[in-house]
Amino acid sequence: MKTGFAEVVLAVVLAAGACARPDHQAAAVTEIRDADVAFAKATAERGVEGWVSFFADSGVQVVPGRNVVGRAAIRALMAPELGDTAHQLTWHPVTVEASESGDLGYSLGRWDLVPRGATAGAGSALAHGTYVTVWRKQGDGTWKVVLDIGNADPAGP
Secondary structure, three states: OOOOHHHHHHHHHHHHHHHHHHHHHHHHHHHHHHHHHHHHHHHHHHOHHHHHOOEEEEEEEEEOOEEEEOHHHHHHHHHHHHOOOOEEEEEEEEEEEEOOOOOEEEEEEEEEEEEOOOOOOOOOOOEEEEEEEEEEEOOOOOEEEEEEEEEEOOOOO
């Protein structure tokens, strides 16, 4: 069987497309992880303004009994906690996944509420738990939070 130029070009294009997806997806995972770390840093440095700066305009924060929608409502919800000068919220992603298209993903990790200036661990946490944050890539290439959910670990005995 004789292979024509068109068939070879088609095979190369299809192979390149198949290879591009994992690379695109892997890049998105790295970008989401970096965005999550930057989100934590911005919150530590700028409090509630750092927190809301990472939310999409119509982002949602889920709290017990309701969904808080939009930056203004999220700012009002989080201002007391993130304005507390005695404590700070810290977190780090443990798992990050992205869609095959590379424009949607999530980070799953651990958070701690610690005395300001302390680091998490060694019994310093006043509260701790898990979180999941859903991220969407924006038209300008940045990643914004479209959904954030955090759960506290059950209190010990």
